[in-house]
Amino acid sequence: MLLRGRLFTLLSIPSLHLPSLKSLPYNLSFNYFTQKSLNPNPKSNFHISASKITKPSISDSARFARTVLFVPPGVDLDEVTEEMVLPGSNIVVGPYAGHSQIKEVEFVKSSSRARDCPRDDRPEFAILGRSNVGKSSLINALVRKKEVALTSKKPGKTQLINHFLVNKSWYIVDLPGYGFAKAPDSARTDWSSFTKGYFLNRETLVAVLLLIDASVPPQKIDLDCASWLGRNNIPLTFVFTKCDKMKGGKGTRPDENIRNFQELIRQNYREHPPWIMTSSVTGLGRDELLLHMSQLRNYWDQ
Ligand SMILES: Nc1nc2c(ncn2[C@@H]2O[C@H](COP(=O)(O)OP(=O)(O)OP(=O)(O)O)[C@@H](O)[C@H]2O)c(=O)[nH]1
Numbered sequence: 001m002l003l004r005g006r007l008f009t010l011l012s013i014p015s016l017h018l019p020s021l022k023s024l025p026y027n028l029s030f031n032y033f034t035q036k037s038l039n040p041n042p043k044s045n046f047h048i049s050a051s052k053i054t055k056p057s058i059s060d061s062a063r064f065a066r067t068v069l070f071v072p073p074g075v076d077l078d079e080v081t082e083e084m085v086l087p088g089s090n091i092v093v094g095p096y097a098g099h100s101q102i103k104e105v106e107f108v109k110s111s112s113r114a115r116d117c118p119r120d121d122r123p124e125f126a127i128l129g130r131s132n133v134g135k136s137s138l139i140n141a142l143v144r145k146k147e148v149a150l151t152s153k154k155p156g157k158t159q160l161i162n163h164f165l166v167n168k169s170w171y172i173v174d175l176p177g178y179g180f181a182k183a184p185d186s187a188r189t190d191w192s193s194f195t196k197g198y199f200l201n202r203e204t205l206v207a208v209l210l211l212i213d214a215s216v217p218p219q220k221i222d223l224d225c226a227s228w229l230g231r232n233n234i235p236l237t238f239v240f241t242k243c244d245k246m247k248g249g250k251g252t253r254p255d256e257n258i259r260n261f262q263e264l265i266r267q268n269y270r271e272h273p274p275w276i277m278t279s280s281v282t283g284l285g286r287d288e289l290l291l292h293m294s295q296l297r298n299y300w301d302q
């Protein structure tokens with residue numbers, strides 16, 4: 001089933017009502033309209049933050065929850081409780097969440113062009129982000145193996161589209177990082193053509209996990225990337241990495257950086273895309289992210 005095509009059709013119909021079941025999984029209505037923020041602290045979830053609003057009316061609360069939480073298919077917004085929100089995220093767990101642990105993973109192939117990628121109907125998640133943000137480390141953490149994807153202190157380690165088959169049923173895709181100014185010219189040019197080609201043509205892409213380094217303040221290149229994905233109706237989940245670094249770059253802490261990033265992102269989305277905090281060092285967010293991926297995958301699969 002072509003989820004993207006399905007969603008595109010649905011979201012092109014403007015609606016001020018709560019989203020329908022099928023239109024819930026992603027927030028693709030980029031720049032559709034700017035929802036005025038009711039919450040001064042985007043990091044908080046609905047239940048915590050709602051108490052800060054003076055006597056919210058039901059409609060205000062519903063609108064607020066819609067802009068803050070990621071409510072998956074099969075969940076009625078009115079039935080969402082705090083326990084249903086994954087810790088360190090805005091993601092509500094719904095009935096499509098299922099088996100999420102990774103039992104086996106095998107490297108399948110590296111491709112230099114989108115059309116060389118594996119040709120089967122298995123769903124896949126692409127891992128995208130700036131060079132050195134921790135893409136390969138996140139993959140290793142998710143699969144609980146040290147060296148499935150090669151990591152390096154030197155940016156630009158991953159140069160190809162790398163497919164890893166998980167539990168013989170779905171793919172994780174490690175992509176070259178963007179924003180690596182020191183890459184050879186050829187490598188930089190290739191990124192925009194072949195990676196963009198991959199995003200625009202990959203029909204089995206369930207979602208992009210866009211990794212954002214929580215140890216540094218918001219970077220324009222990340223905002224530009226999120227903007228490009230949004231404009232092209234490519235579903236994404238923000239995965240904040242390196243949340244173990246207590247003191248981030250330029251003296252700002254990860255939680256401040258995350259909050260500032262979200263404030264900037266919120267201006268462009270009617271509903272906030274799913275986001276989650278992770279650390280490949282401590283394992284923070286790993287099981288939660290896998291559960292989130294399982295509900296996206298199972299919904300896509302049906
Ligand atoms: N403290 C901390 N360091 C991390 C984390 N994730 C990655 N790193 C470190 O960041 C550096 C880059 O990690 P990689 O996983 O190779 O990054 P990448 O995004 O795959 O990089 P490219 O393939 O070059 O684009 C390595 O030194 C990692 O050890 C994390 O969660 N916490």
Ligand SMILES: [Mg+2]
Pocket residue numbers: 135136137150151157158174
């Ligand atoms: Mg890498």
